[in-house]
Amino acid sequence: MRLNVEDYRRDARSALPRFVFDYVDGAAEDERCLRRNTGDLERLHLLPTCLRDTRDVDLSIDVFGRRWAAPFGIAPIGFNGLVRPRGDVMAAQAATAAGVPFVLSTASNARLEAVRQPAGEQWMQLYVMTDRAIAEQLVRRAQQAGYGALVLTVDVAVSGYRERDVRNGFKLPFRPTLATLADLARHPRWLLGMARHGSPSFVNLAESEDAGASAQLQAALLARAMDRSMVWDSLAWLRSLWRGPLLIKGLLHPDDAREAVRRGVDGIVVSNHGGRQLDAAPSTISALPAVVDAVGGALPVFIDSGFRRGSDIAKALALGARAVFVGRPAVYGLACDGERGARGVLQLLADELARTMTLLGAARVEDLGPHHLLSGARNG
Template sequence: MQTPSPDLQAIPPDVFCLADYERHASHNMPAGAWAYLQGGAADEHTLQANARAWQAISLVPRVLRRTAGGHTRTELFGRTMAHPLMLAPIAYQLLAHPEGEIGSALAAAAQEAGYVLSTQSSTALEDIADATALDHLRGPLWMQLYLQPDREFTRLLIKRAEAAGYEALVLTVDAPTSGVRDRERRAGFRLPEGVSAVNLRGMSTPPSPTLSPEQSALFDGLLHHAPTWDDIAWLKQVTRLPILLKGVLHPDDARLAVQAGVQGIIVSNHGGRTLDTAITTARALPRVVDAVGSDVPVLVDGGIRRGTDVLKALALGARAVLIGRPAVHALATAGALGVAHAIRLLRDELEAAMALTGCATLADIGPALLADD
């Protein structure tokens, strides 16, 4: 694996927004790692449409409103957060920089942002918790979870997260199989030596079934282990932590999640990495919010690149947003310092957008700020 040179620890002088970090990261990362972390499914229509959907929403600002003394504070699961920004779960961050997930988590803590660790982290979940434990101003620390075929291993993984101090579980539900990732396959990507899903070490793998020629390896094999709504009931029995479902796009699924006792929903299309041409998160968000009402917090990710995007997401009913690829771009460019800078850039842009639309607090942000077109 290519190791970034020491001068990549400094923030380049020409970085003024998240897009600038993407440009630098594309040159700093090996081609295979870039294809894996940056690529999407199939023709990448959803990947590209996510950002365009936020851009297409027009703001209708208010003027001459008192905004002095405003703030970006919000509350989520009993925690007061300095702002509604969180880092989304991204696997194998050692591909981007030697600091990997530790760097991202420390950056999030320094900027009071929430952090969601991937099940497929290349750093142990305990090490992440230990690295941020003494920062009392840090945002929430959550653990993303894929339900594994080995349910006992999954239960023990959850207990490890609870013992380490994680505050919620984020169950990803939109990837019963991997998407058709052509860019990744063309690059011939393989995990390099020294990068692996360390939290899954020791897990037993079910034997592959013997299939007849007319059977499908997917439908008659892999999908027998895919989670269903019954597994939500099982999960609620084995953990005391709040459970959020990540990957909900359909309002009917949002209603089923609430009926199942899920405490939060993350509107996500997996960054366009699973089902290509899936609805954008900007379009799906208000439908999900309407389906669940105000009692269940709804978060969103996918294509958010500007503070105005964050404001639009909040106006559509999101309680917080998660940032994925931009954080990896910043990590690949300047390590933890870059990630912290990227979060600060987005927060500063959100504050500017609030001031320019006449919003002193997040409570002032609502659908009336959005054009009907």
Template sequence: MRLNVQDFQLAARRRLPGFVYDYVAGGAEDELCLARNQADLQTMTLSPRSLRDTSAISTSIEVFGRRWSAPFGVAPVGLIDVVRPGGDVLAARAAGKAGLPYILSTASNSALEHVREACDGPCWMQLYVMQDRGMANSILDRARQAGFEALVLTVDVPVGGYREKDIRHGFKLPFRPGPRLLLDMALQPRWLWRQALAGQPQFVNLMPTEGASSAQAQAALLARSMDRSLVWNDVAWLRSKWDGPVLVKGVLHPEDARQALRHGVDGLIVSNHGGRQLDCAPSTISVLPQIMAIVNSQIPVFIDSGFRRGSDVAKALACGATGAFFGRAIAYGLAQNGEQGVATVLSLLTQELERTMTLLGAGCPADLAECLVPTAE
């Protein structure tokens, strides 16, 4: 019986080869940022309000004119097919059926058109801008034509984080496993069989046309050869290519929140890439109040990194966030039971949030602000 995300994580550890589990669960360097994300969420408390009418709890919110069934969604997860082939489509379908948003990664392994077709709910496109901006232009054009509703520019990967577990395993693409990895895979025959049938994952959205090869673009993504000349003024370039909402993901500094407002960004995602980039970065929940003080409700602010419970979402909303996104939790559900595993994880998170709101005396997400425990000065 799996009662929470941690149960799914433990199951994933048993079902996945060690190098795949470490790719999903691991962080950068000493994994201090990874630990801070969860530790700071765990130490945060909320104060319940008594004798409130909670006979009818509503978790739904409206974002950019679309109704979400709950104030959370699925974060972009790159190379998710190493967990289960077709993972992008399976997760997007589960999110859509649950009435929750799905963000597709540039580093996805399914064609963005197929993912959009599978998702009945809000579907956003995450964008990495590599040195050759022609590939970014291509993705923008395709995503717009496919009907993606918002663009999420990720800005915290000017260079790839130093993920020592992946290096020790020798995990990289193109995938050429040595004896150690072959043994690791052989110990998980179900995983190996699925992967053998599907073939090696490819970054298909970095190919000029489906089925064609773009070795240079794929190598750039693998090496995290991003466009380091990208600056705030380039938001205008994105605006010229995209007529929907533009969000910036990876903001941790209050001054960057100011810059986002100055350049007309439609939303922010406070994120440290799940502790996978800069190990000395602060936890996202610790900087959220500073970001909210700058934004002052002018645009929606979302958050990710370290979220494992519905009560974690409640804490972020109490600080003023519009919603939260889950990445690893979704991968763990996918590892356990594909689309149904993701659906179960999303359902558990919704139930946890509903229960937390009821116990806090919050009838809707907006009521959670009253439950924030003031910080001692």
């Protein structure tokens, strides 16, 4: 029985070979940022207000002229095909069924055209590699396929040092050790899926399906070898390619938030990449208030990293986030039961959020605010 996200995580650990689970679950260096993300959320206390009419609790919100069924969605996640064949498609289908957005990663394992759900709200996440022609073809194709927004990720000038992956020898081309082979033998269901569908690759790096991407280019994306010449002025280049909302993901500093407003960015995602980049970075929930204050309502502020409960989502909304994106929880669901598992996680979060809002006396998302947070509650 799975009653919460941690139950899905437990079963995902059993379902996946260790190197795959560690890739999903791990973070940079000592993984302190990963722990801060969840720990700082735990230390925030919610303060209920009573005798409010909560007979009808409405989780829906409007974002860029679109109605979401709930104030959360699935964050961009790379290498979903390693967790479950067709994992990107399954995650997108789960989000569409739940009425929430799905953000496709540049490091996806399915063609962006194949992932696009016509009835769903889908955004395209963008890494800009050294060869900017790759980004240009991705943006062009995403525009043609009808993706609703472009999410430029800016916190990967160099890949974080993910020690679990280093210990497991996880890189491209992957060369398993004897220990890894023994572990694979203990996961026949996962092996069978890979055998049937083939090893996943970063298929969107090449514009045409027939062309394919070189092994060197694939390895570069896995290692997050990005264009370090990208600066604020480069946004004009992206604006020339993309018609629609442009968001920047990976901001933590309020000065960057103010610059984003000045540059005409349409939204910000406060993110530390789930603790997978700078281990010394603050938790996103602790960085959120200063970013919200910096933008002054000029654009919507979203957040990810560390959210495991509907009550966690309520805390971010009370602090001024427009919505929350979850990554690992959705992947745990994929690992357990494919699309059904991802849908189960999203439904779980929606149920938890609705219950939390009811107990707080908030019938609508807009009713949540700083008055629902206990001032100074930081000690568990």
